[in-house]
Amino acid sequence: MMADVVAAVLKVLTTIGLILYYWLEAIFLTFVPKRLRYKDISKETVLITGGGSGIGRLLALRFAKLGTRVVLWDINREGCEETERQVRELGGQAYVYDCDVSDCNSINKRAAQVKQEVGSITILVNNAGIVTGKRFLDCSEKEIVKTFEVNALSHFWMCKAFIPDMIAKNHGHLVSIASLAGLGGVVGLTDYCASKFAAVGFDETLRLEIKAEGYDGIKSTVVCPFFTNTGMFAGATPGIFGFLKPEFVADEIMSAVLTNQEMLIIPKLFYVMYMLKS
Secondary structure: OHHHHHHHHHHHHHHHHHHHHHHHHHHHHHOOOHHHHOOOOOOOEEEEEOOOOHHHHHHHHHHHHOOOEEEEEEOOHHHHHHHHHHHHHOOOOEEEEEOOOOOHHHHHHHHHHHHHHOOOOOEEEEOOOOOOOOOHHHOOHHHHHHHHHHHHHHHHHHHHHHHHHHHHHOOEEEEEEOOHHHOOOOOOOHHHHHHHHHHHHHHHHHHHHHHHOOOOOEEEEEEEEOOEOOOOOOOOOOHHHOOEOHHHHHHHHHHHHHOOOOEEEEOOHHHHHHHHHO
């Protein structure tokens, strides 16, 4: 009986100690410039879905500048080839593959090809996304299914294809490009919001599962930006905040990845709104 009491007391004290430690760590890190905490990724190989345009292309160029080998996937091969050209102009290495990430079989086929021709992927960026921009009752069944296949289910299939190699080495980084629409509903984006909620939930749960299994060398980052001016939301009215500049979003994503930040919300004001909602 006494042993049980002692064990319970020790558990409570340990929990309090950990809470205090993480509070102090968080306070300390706010005063340490992020650049001083950047990790070296020069020997990594990154795969970016939707690498043929927008945020995917901007991330590819930023990764290339840091010496990372870049693997580009997109249903639009011409777009990927243009990204490849820009990467090589920077002196980087890029590999292009056309792939429909809404198709699990296509993902598995390309994944096997990449592993054979390039090697293991150590940073996986699930960036590909689509939006219908229609109210719920105006969305066809086909459009709704396609939204989930690209924005959410592709994350499942991509991770299934590449995480086993990360687990084998206890090394890797998963990046999920979600959206603020994955944290709160937006009128006219029912299917998009629901798919991004799924992406956020998938990232959070997978992170916990990986940690619970003891793979502390595998990191993850989920990215939740406001409307970004990539053309994807042409015609939308972002209100008083305006559209985010793609270059700014890409820089923030890179900073989050290089510091192993688990959740990135852009702009920072929305952290407060997210906490208030919680």
